[in-house]
Amino acid sequence: xxxxxxxxxxxxxxxxxxxxAIKDASAQSVAGQRERYAPTAAASEIFRGPRRTPRxxxxxxxxxxxxxxxxxxxxSLLGEGVDEVVDVILACAGPPLGIxxxxxxxxxxQILLAPAGTSTxxxxxxxxxxxxxxxxxxxxGSPAIA
Amino acid sequence: MTLGxxxxxxSGDYALTSRTLPLSVIVSVRxxxxxxxxxLLAVRASDLRTDSYEIxxxxxxxxxxxxxxxxxxxxxxxxxxxxxSGPGYARNRGVELARGDVVAFVEGDVAVRPDTLxxxxxxxxxxPDVDAVSASRDATSGARNFISQYWNLLLRFGEQHHPxxxxxxxxxxxxxxxxxxxxxxxxxxxxxxxxxxxxxxxxERLLGAGHGxxxxxxxxxxxxxxxxxxxxxxxxxxxxxxxxxxxxxxxMSAVAPSEVVFTLSRALIPAGALLGTLMLAAAFVPPPHVxxxxxxxxxxxxxxxxxxxxxYVTARGFRFAAMSAPVHIFVQTVTATALCTGWVLRYxxxxxxxxxxxxxxxxxxxxxxxxIRRRPR
Numbered sequence: 001x002x003x004x005x006x007x008x009x010x011x012x013x014x015x016x017x018x019x020x021a022i023k024d025a026s027a028q029s030v031a032g033q034r035e036r037y038a039p040t041a042a043a044s045e046i047f048r049g050p051r052r053t054p055r056x057x058x059x060x061x062x063x064x065x066x067x068x069x070x071x072x073x074x075x076s077l078l079g080e081g082v083d084e085v086v087d088v089i090l091a092c093a094g095p096p097l098g099i100x101x102x103x104x105x106x107x108x109x110q111i112l113l114a115p116a117g118t119s120t121x122x123x124x125x126x127x128x129x130x131x132x133x134x135x136x137x138x139x140x141g142s143p144a145i146a
Numbered sequence: 147m148t149l150g151x152x153x154x155x156x157s158g159d160y161a162l163t164s165r166t167l168p169l170s171v172i173v174s175v176r177x178x179x180x181x182x183x184x185x186l187l188a189v190r191a192s193d194l195r196t197d198s199y200e201i202x203x204x205x206x207x208x209x210x211x212x213x214x215x216x217x218x219x220x221x222x223x224x225x226x227x228x229x230x231s232g233p234g235y236a237r238n239r240g241v242e243l244a245r246g247d248v249v250a251f252v253e254g255d256v257a258v259r260p261d262t263l264x265x266x267x268x269x270x271x272x273x274p275d276v277d278a279v280s281a282s283r284d285a286t287s288g289a290r291n292f293i294s295q296y297w298n299l300l301l302r303f304g305e306q307h308h309p310x311x312x313x314x315x316x317x318x319x320x321x322x323x324x325x326x327x328x329x330x331x332x333x334x335x336x337x338x339x340x341x342x343x344x345x346x347x348x349x350e351r352l353l354g355a356g357h358g359x360x361x362x363x364x365x366x367x368x369x370x371x372x373x374x375x376x377x378x379x380x381x382x383x384x385x386x387x388x389x390x391x392x393x394x395x396x397x398m399s400a401v402a403p404s405e406v407v408f409t410l411s412r413a414l415i416p417a418g419a420l421l422g423t424l425m426l427a428a429a430f431v432p433p434p435h436v437x438x439x440x441x442x443x444x445x446x447x448x449x450x451x452x453x454x455x456x457x458y459v460t461a462r463g464f465r466f467a468a469m470s471a472p473v474h475i476f477v478q479t480v481t482a483t484a485l486c487t488g489w490v491l492r493y494x495x496x497x498x499x500x501x502x503x504x505x506x507x508x509x510x511x512x513x514x515x516x517x518i519r520r521r522p523r
Contacts, residue, residue, distance in 0.1 A: 128217035
């Protein structure tokens with residue numbers, strides 16, 4: 001879980017993010033993977049009882065050899081409101097490129113690792129199955145410049 | 147850029163914190179898994195710049211995996227849980243998140259053409275006196291079965307014969323200036339908890355406030371839903387009953403003549419009048435040929451429906467028109483019964499309103515998510 005105003009933690013050690021690795025995506029259907037990685041107990045807890053405000057999630061999708069600017073993710077979080085709590089999920093096809101800065105800025109960044117070659121649409125669907133928010137915003141990265 | 151993604155420019159050209167865009171496309175869905183993919187791909191195939199619009203899908207408590215499909219192509223997905231609250235409620239939630247100066251509502255079973263949305267934007271830009279513009283349906287139905295085609299052409303008949311400035315806003319796809327939508331009080335989510343006449347009611351409010359609402363016969367969309375006779379009767383029953391109970395038949399027939407209830411019921415009046423006269427006459431003079439009199443009333447009914455039958459012949463041929471005639475009379479009978487039921491309910495119970503629990507929650511101002519249905523302002 002990350003708070004939007006997080007610039008103050010820029011120089012702290014990045015916390016260890018929860019990483020969910022998905023292997024052999026090509027051999028499994030998206031639905032099968034969704035069952036395998038069912039929402040955690042913490043996520044289920046969220047749905048107990050009525051809430052006053054909607055929970056929000058931000059999904060950042062990084063296809064193979066794509067990158068994301070941490071500034072833009074932070075801007076997006078700030079756009080949701082300073083007091084809003086937003087779950088951030090980074091869904092990557094293959095090893096993510098240059099996400100250290102993002103990890104520094106976003107506390108408890110949840111990283112979803114899928115095999116290289118997983119399509120953007122499949123990544124989005126997989127990430128959505130992990131998102132606990134009532135309002136889910138989806139962003140995609142841009143190709144890395146060699 | 148891949149379909150369904152909004153590319154984040156590393157140079158920051160597209161600022162995510164920017165609160166405005168030219169267009170927000172709001173797709174409200176309820177168990178639309180069979181058609182949603184095609185609907186969203188059609189929006190993505192629009193001839194608009196990809197950074198000039200956003201897609202917001204509002205899922206009204208679906209149980210068929212619509213959310214997963216929405217995630218593949220949308221920019222924002224809103225998940226409403228619990229009981230379904232209707233498309234008006236869902237669209238209002240979408241508008242609350244929208245960043246577009248113009249919001250376009252697309253139903254979860256309606257596929258736009260590549261130029262539909264851009265032409266809507268152009269129409270609004272070129273005509274300052276027009277605040278809302280709606281597309282009409284094309285002659286093709288996504289589903290090939292007879293009833294789907296019958297229903298699609300029936301609605302198309304109404305739209306073709308009564309285009310222009312009218313209260314028929316966004317029957318499947320319509321765009322409106324966001325500030326006008328909000329100032330008009332948004333959709334009435336209080337009375338309309340199912341897909342029904344919420345768009346006509348909003349259109350009437352827009353016209354009443356002096357805004358222009360255009361139903362364009364040139365802008366086209368394809369409706370993909372597969373209909374059967376049960377669904378058609380259910381739809382007609384719901385629309386007719388609510389029209390008579392909540393909105394007022396005469397008032398709405400003047401501002402939204404293209405509504406399907408009027409297409410169905412207009413032709414009933416002469417036939418009903420004839421049948422009533424014959425029955426009244428029979429009370430004094432025993433009729434020698436009752437069947438002949440009923441047959442005469444049916445002939446009158448077919449004659450009053452002649453423009454529609456001619457439309458069917460032109461669109462699908464004589465055989466299709468002949469097959470549709472008895473179906474049409476049956477649907478008209480359902481319409482008449484529902485209108486009478488609506489009038490009776492109006493006088494016995496009053497206007498439609500939500501259940502007691504919703505009213506009580508609203509009364510105490512309970513704030514929860516998803517929000518309690520709101521009374522129109």
